[in-house]
Every structure is written in C-alpha cells, then in structure tokens.
Amino acid sequence: MRADGHRRRQAILREAVTLSTVDGLEGLSIGNLAKALAMSKSGLYAHFGSKEELQLATVDEAARIFRQEVIEPALRAPAGVGQLVAVCDAFVEHLRRRTFPGGCFFAGAVLEMGSRSGPVKEAVAAFQQGLVQQIGEFAGAAIAGGELPVTEDPGQLAFEIMGVILATNAGFVLGGDDGVLDVAGQVVRRRLGVATDGPGRA
Amino acid sequence: MRADGHRRRQAILREAVTLSTVDGLEGLSIGNLAKALAMSKSGLYAHFGSKEELQLATVDEAARIFRQEVIEPALRAPAGVGQLVAVCDAFVEHLRRRTFPGGCFFAGAVLEMGSRSGPVKEAVAAFQQGLVQQIGEFAGAAIAGGELPVTEDPGQLAFEIMGVILATNAGFVLGGDDGVLDVAGQVVRRRLGVATDGPGRA
DNA sequence: CCTACCGATCGGTAGG
DNA sequence: CCTACCGATCGGTAGG
Numbered sequence: 001m002r003a004d005g006h007r008r009r010q011a012i013l014r015e016a017v018t019l020s021t022v023d024g025l026e027g028l029s030i031g032n033l034a035k036a037l038a039m040s041k042s043g044l045y046a047h048f049g050s051k052e053e054l055q056l057a058t059v060d061e062a063a064r065i066f067r068q069e070v071i072e073p074a075l076r077a078p079a080g081v082g083q084l085v086a087v088c089d090a091f092v093e094h095l096r097r098r099t100f101p102g103g104c105f106f107a108g109a110v111l112e113m114g115s116r117s118g119p120v121k122e123a124v125a126a127f128q129q130g131l132v133q134q135i136g137e138f139a140g141a142a143i144a145g146g147e148l149p150v151t152e153d154p155g156q157l158a159f160e161i162m163g164v165i166l167a168t169n170a171g172f173v174l175g176g177d178d179g180v181l182d183v184a185g186q187v188v189r190r191r192l193g194v195a196t197d198g199p200g201r202a
Numbered sequence: 203m204r205a206d207g208h209r210r211r212q213a214i215l216r217e218a219v220t221l222s223t224v225d226g227l228e229g230l231s232i233g234n235l236a237k238a239l240a241m242s243k244s245g246l247y248a249h250f251g252s253k254e255e256l257q258l259a260t261v262d263e264a265a266r267i268f269r270q271e272v273i274e275p276a277l278r279a280p281a282g283v284g285q286l287v288a289v290c291d292a293f294v295e296h297l298r299r300r301t302f303p304g305g306c307f308f309a310g311a312v313l314e315m316g317s318r319s320g321p322v323k324e325a326v327a328a329f330q331q332g333l334v335q336q337i338g339e340f341a342g343a344a345i346a347g348g349e350l351p352v353t354e355d356p357g358q359l360a361f362e363i364m365g366v367i368l369a370t371n372a373g374f375v376l377g378g379d380d381g382v383l384d385v386a387g388q389v390v391r392r393r394l395g396v397a398t399d400g401p402g403r404a
Numbered sequence: 405c406c407t408a409c410c411g412a413t414c415g416g417t418a419g420g
Numbered sequence: 421c422c423t424a425c426c427g428a429t430c431g432g433t434a435g436g
Contacts, residue, residue, distance in 0.1 A: 021317070022317050022318070023228070024226060024228075024229070024314065026225070026226075026229060027226070027228060027229065029429080029430065029431080030430080030431065030432085031429065031430070031431090032429095039405075039406095040405075040406060040407080041431085041432085042405075042406070042407085042408095042432090042433085042434095043405050043406075045431095045432075045433085046405060049432095050431080050432080051430095051431060051432085101317050102313070102316070102317040103313070103316070103317070107313060107372075108313040108314070110372050110375065110376055111304070111305070111309060111310040111313060111371075111372065111375060112226065112310070112314075114304070114305070114372070114375030114376045115223070115224050115303050115304040115305070115375055116224070124376075125376050128372070128376060129376075155385075156385060156388065156389055156392075159366075159369055159373070159382075159385050159389060160362075160365070160366070160369075160389055162365075162369045162372070163362070163364075163365025163366045163367075163368060163369035163389075164361075164362070164365045165365075166365060166368035166369055166372060167361055167362075167364045167365035167368055169313075170309075170312050170313065170316070170330070170364070170368060171361070173312065173313060173316030173317055174312055174316045174326075174327050174330060174331075180361075183357075183358060183361050186358065187358055187361060187362055187365075190358075231413080231414065231415080232414080232415065232416085233413065233414070233415090234413095241421075241422095242421075242422060242423080243415085243416085244416090244417085244418095244421075244422065244423080244424095245421050245422075247415095247416075247417085248421060251416095252415080252416080253414095253415060253416090
C-alpha cells in the first residue's frame with residue numbers, strides 16, 4: 001500500500017531528524033539510522049538513493065514539524081504583537097516537550113551546514129530565511145496596526161526575536177533543564193510592552 | 203627545544219579549531235588534521251594521547267583566542283554600558299575578520315556538544331556559562347553606575363545580548379557576507395540607549 | 405526489504 | 421616524529 005510506504009518513510013525521517021539533533025546532519029550515518037529502526041542499510045537505500053537525498057528529506061521533515069509546532073500556533077494568534085509573542089511561546093513549548101533530544105533542529109543545522117555548499121545547505125538556509133521573514137511580517141503588522149511605534153524596524157525586530165530564540169535553545173541544550181525557558185517569554189514581553197504573567201501569579 | 207614544541211602544539215591546535223568550526227568537534231578527524239598539517243597521524247598522537255585529549259586542547263585554544271579577541275577588548279572599554287557595547291562590537295569584528303571559516307567556534311560547539319556528556323561538553327559549557335556571567339557583570343555595573351534603570355535585570359540583559367551575538371553569528375555563517383554585521387551594533391545601542399553611528403555619518 | 409560484499413576512512417597501536 | 425598495521429564503521433552496490 002502507498003499509505004503504508006508513506007508512513008514507513010515518515011517514521012524513518014522522524015528518527016533521522018531525532019538523531020540529527022544529536023549527531024548533526026553529517027554525523028547522521030546510514031548504519032546508525034538503520035540500527036535505530038531495526039532494519040538493514042540497504043533497506044534504507046530503497047527509500048533514499050544516497051545520503052544527500054536522506055539529508056534533504058530529513059530537512060523537509062524537520063521543517064514540517066517546526067511549522068506544525070511553532071509557526072502554525074503563531075499564525076492562529078491575534079495579528080501583530082500577539083503573533084510575535086506566540087511564536088516565542090510556541091518555540092519554548094517545542095523545547096519544553098523535548099520534541100528532539102538535541103533541541104531545535106534548525107539552530108544546529110544552520111551552524112553545521114552554514115559554511116558548506118550544496119543543496120542541503122541551501123535547503124537549511126531557505127527555511128531559516130523564511131522563518132526570519134515570517135517573524136518580520138508579524139513585526140510589520142504590529143507596527144502597521146499601531147501596537148508598536150513607527151520608529152521600530154521590522155527587520156531589526158525579527159533579528160532580535162531570532163536572537164531570543166537562539167539564546168533560549170543554546171541555554172536549554174547546554175543546561176538540560178527548564179530553567180531558561182521562562183526567560184524568553186519575559187524578555188520578549190518586556191521588549192514589546194506586553195504585561196508579563198510572572199511566576200506566582202495565576 | 204621546549205619553545206619550539208609549544209609553538210608546534212599551538213599551530214596544531216589553531217588548525218584544529220579552524221577545522222572544527224566547519225566539521226564540528228566530532229567531525230574533526232585525526233587523519234584530516236594530520237593531512238592539513240602535512241604530518242602523520244602518529245605524529246599527532248605524540249602530542250595528544252587520544253581524540254578526546256585533542257578535543258579538550260582544542261576547546262582550550264578556542265577559549266584563549268575568544269578571550270583575546272572578544273573579552274579583552276571589552277574589558278578595556280569604560281565599565282558599564284561601554285563594556286556591553288564593546289563586547290558586541292568585538293564579537294562582530296571577530297566575525298568580520300573571518301578568524302575561523304565557520305564563524306564563532308563556541309556557538310557551534312555549544313549546540314554540537316550540548317546534548318552529549320563527558321569532559322569536552324563540560325569544558326564547552328563552562329566557557330559559555332563564564333561568558334554569560336561576564337556579560338551579566340557588565341550589565342550589573344551599568345545598573346549600579348546609574349547608566350541603566352534599576353528595573354533592569356542583569357541576567358535578562360546578558361541573555362538578550364547573548365541572543366544578539368548568536369543571531370549575528372547564525373546570519374553571518376549562513377549568508378557569508380558582512381550584511382548582518384552592522385545590525386548587532388544598531389540593536390544593542392538602541393536597546394541600551396546609546397547614540398548610533400549610523401552609516402552615512404562620519 | 406535482505407545478505408554479502410566493495411574501497412575508503414575512522415581512532416588507535418606496535419615498533420622504530 | 422615515521423611506516424605499517426589493527427578492527428570497526430563509513431557510504432554505497434550486487435544480486436536476490
């Protein structure tokens with residue numbers, strides 16, 4: 001059945017994304033992935049013709065999961081500042097529920113692939129640039145809607161929020177505990193002039 | 203001569219740091235490093251008894267270079283806000299002069315080693331935590347000196363500045379051009395209420 | 405999907 | 421510092 005083949009492929013890719021957040025997209029090996037899935041290497045080659053094809057499909061699957069867990073919740077929030085806060089909150093929850101053992105797939109992939117060339121690097125770069133652009137659009141809407149002063153620059157604001165996201169991921173991956181996760185929401189709310197739901201308040 | 207041996211060791215480690223910013227600390231192989239230095243693998247084992255020892259020495263050398271190029275210039279700036287701005291500017295220059303092909307060594311090492319265990323991860327974590335603490339002390343001095351309101355939190359401010367640093371590195375590594383490098387200074391000066399030397403102004 | 409295999413490279417060692 | 425080697429694993433293929 002086609003549906004079964006698709007589910008099998010998706011299960012493989014989910015495991016590939018998971019392993020990549022620990023070992024990297026280059027450190028991900030066909031042998032390790034096969035072992036984790038209790039199948040043979042050549043079984044994997046029936047789905048992906050080469051390691052590069054596997055890497056590209058892994059990036060696609062990681063993008064799908066990130067969109068589902070982080071972007072889509074933000075898009076459902078009220079346009080403007082609400083979406084800026086929501087994208088940070090959704091990212092924090094993405095980390096908190098430990099979707100992947102190595103934190104955010106793309107934070108790692110950007111640094112691993114950034115200084116390389118080829119289709120995998122291009123795929124990672126395209127996703128990252130799309131994310132920054134999406135956040136910039138949220139910021140633009142907040143300014144256009146009068147929630148933020150017209151002296152704000154959407155690109156700079158997107159850069160700042162990307163910084164909060166990356167600092168949160170780095171702190172979380174390194175510390176392994178949820179301690180850092182509350183800082184992101186506090187910082188971004190303070191920066192945008194939104195009331196903070198501090199701890200100790202219901 | 204001891205001095206020659208020390209220089210040789212340092213040259214090896216400089217190359218090891220350089221290669222690590224592209225291939226990672228795990229992707230750094232004894233064979234590749236030996237080839238880059240035009241020596242044999244066993245020649246490297248005369249300096250480092252194992253790959254883990256090499257990795258630890260590589261982290262130490264990267265820390266030395268980072269302190270020299272980023273921390274020390276900041277320490278020479280006026281205490282308080284001046285040091286917060288200076289640490290960002292020095293980091294940007296560290297990237298601009300392309301010290302390493304893969305950007306900031308520690309930005310990559312933190313994500314690569316974060317979800318692992320062992321002495322190499324601990325060494326990377328210790329450096330990163332020391333850096334955040336150092337920036338937090340700069341922020342504390344700025345608040346104590348009345349340059350920033352007492353409602354500011356040094357830890358949150360250090361987190362924000364680490365975010366600016368990480369977003370700058372990610373953008374630079376991915377884009378490969380100097381375009382992002384001016385944003386960091388603008389964002390951090392605006393955040394701290396310091397006058398911006400915008401482009402078009404001498 | 406499987407077993408069985410290929411040459412290349414991995415970290416590391418023996419012996420000099 | 422060197423050559424020569426070890427077993428293990430790498431990405432990938434042949435043949436089923």
